[in-house]
Amino acid sequence: MLIERVGWDKTLRRLCGWSRPGDVPSPSTFSRAFAEFASSELPARVHETLIERAFEHRLVGHISRDATAIEARETPHKPPVPETPKRKPGRPRKGEERPRETRRLERQEAMSLKEMLADLPRHCAVGTKRNAKGHKTSWIGYKLHLDVADGDIPISCLLTSASLHDSQAAIPLASMTAPRVTNLYDLMDSAYDAPEIKAMSRALGHVPIIDVNPRTPGRQQDIATEAKARRRAGYRRVEDVRYNERSAAERVNDRIKDDFGGETVRVRGHEKVMCHLMFGILALTVEQLFRLLP
Numbered sequence: 698m699l700i701e702r703v704g705w706d707k708t709l710r711r712l713c714g715w716s717r718p719g720d721v722p723s724p725s726t727f728s729r730a731f732a733e734f735a736s737s738e739l740p741a742r743v744h745e746t747l748i749e750r751a752f753e754h755r756l757v758g759h760i761s762r763d764a765t766a767i768e769a770r771e772t773p774h775k776p777p778v779p780e781t782p783k784r785k786p787g788r789p790r791k792g793e794e795r796p797r798e799t800r801r802l803e804r805q806e807a808m809s810l811k812e813m814l815a816d817l818p819r820h821c822a823v824g825t826k827r828n829a830k831g832h833k834t835s836w837i838g839y840k841l842h843l844d845v846a847d848g849d850i851p852i853s854c855l856l857t858s859a860s861l862h863d864s865q866a867a868i869p870l871a872s873m874t875a876p877r878v879t880n881l882y883d884l885m886d887s888a889y890d891a892p893e894i895k896a897m898s899r900a901l902g903h904v905p906i907i908d909v910n911p912r913t914p915g916r917q918q919d920i921a922t923e924a925k926a927r928r929r930a931g932y933r934r935v936e937d938v939r940y941n942e943r944s945a946a947e948r949v950n951d952r953i954k955d956d957f958g959g960e961t962v963r964v965r966g967h968e969k970v971m972c973h974l975m976f977g978i979l980a981l982t983v984e985q986l987f988r989l990l991p
Contacts, residue, residue, distance in 0.1 A: 760845070817861065841974060
């Protein structure tokens with residue numbers, strides 16, 4: 698559809714650098730060019746440079762972190778199940794030590810950014826999450842993780858398998874965002890409530906504001922009772938006021954899907970899907986930056 702529009706839309710065609718309809722390349726040429734953009738990560742590198750220059754002398758108040766589902770027209774990949782040594786059920790014998798598998802968040806503490814990115818799964822998979830009404834929904838594809846600054850400006854992003862938990866991408870995202878902008882607060886929902894994520898945020902000189910994840914049934918009721926008592930007393934914590942700024946990430950997720958191609962992914966493979974999304978994120982970033990101009 699876009700190639701056809703370039704053929705009849707004189708303004709768009711000239712903006713792209715072609716004077717006549719006959720100058721527009723063939724679809725196969727467009728496909729080869731897109732594959733080259735994807736393999737070289739061109740839109741991601743342009744976006745990184747744009748953010749660094751735009752925020753070189755700016756202080757960002759809040760970075761809102763969130764993830765959203767990206768549906769793809771692919772067959773989900775089933776990774777091989779690693780073989781685990783068979784053990785007798787029950788408690789270990791006296792003096793017996795059973796090896797404990799290291800969690801990804803624990804491994805990331807000693808990894809470089811390149812190693813963390815290589816450790817994240819990128820294949821097409823089946824993802825499941827709970828919607829706003831508490832019902833489980835599933836999709837086939839990927840998951841887009843975003844760091845968003847005040848003003849609904851995307852700062853950093855990662856594309857992983859849909860099956861990856863949101864918290865697993867938090868530390869790599871923080872490591873990507875830190876060199877690009879200087880911010881004060883990191884805002885995250887309860888999916889990111891982990892000591893390793895809080896420690897990383899503080900190590901970067903930020904204040905983490907993360908919604909509590911009640912991992913025990915009794916704790917969930919206690920939190921609800923405490924929140925109800927604060928509402929009755931008309932008391933609002935400073936952290937709660939700042940946490941409301943996290944809606945910026947949700948607005949950006951919606952705009953990427955509704956206005957910038959997030960729901961019309963027609964390419965396959967991690968590289969090309971990421972390239973498709975990054976062109977939309979780059980356009981959204983430019984649009985929001987223009988709104989900061991006096």
